[in-house]
Amino acid sequence: MGKRDGHVRISLQTLRALEAFLENVSEELSGADVQKRSGLASGTLYPILLRLESAGWFVSRWEAIDPVSAGRPRRRLYRLTPSGLARASELFASFGRGVTA
Numbered sequence: 001m002g003k004r005d006g007h008v009r010i011s012l013q014t015l016r017a018l019e020a021f022l023e024n025v026s027e028e029l030s031g032a033d034v035q036k037r038s039g040l041a042s043g044t045l046y047p048i049l050l051r052l053e054s055a056g057w058f059v060s061r062w063e064a065i066d067p068v069s070a071g072r073p074r075r076r077l078y079r080l081t082p083s084g085l086a087r088a089s090e091l092f093a094s095f096g097r098g099v100t101a
Helices: 012-022 031-038 042-054 082-094
Strands: 058-062 076-080
Touching: 012 031, 012 042, 012 076, 012 082, 031 042, 031 076, 042 058, 076 082
Parallel strands: none
Antiparallel strands: 058 076
């Protein structure tokens, strides 16, 4: 899904999206979860998630539910890759903010 060199444009919005994942680095989050935690609008958030996934910072999968019995659509779940966690940790460390696992 695009080149996976790990280099992405880092904006304030990208930092806010990453910060949502750093609260619990092993947790999978849906776009709606990230939106609640970051306060970003969906039109801003989803391009960031796609860009970070394309760069190898995230992996995603579709939730394993039956939409009919759940009464809602399946969600796309995202989680940091080990490489993404390392890059995010370096990025926040450069601002004097550590990341706890």
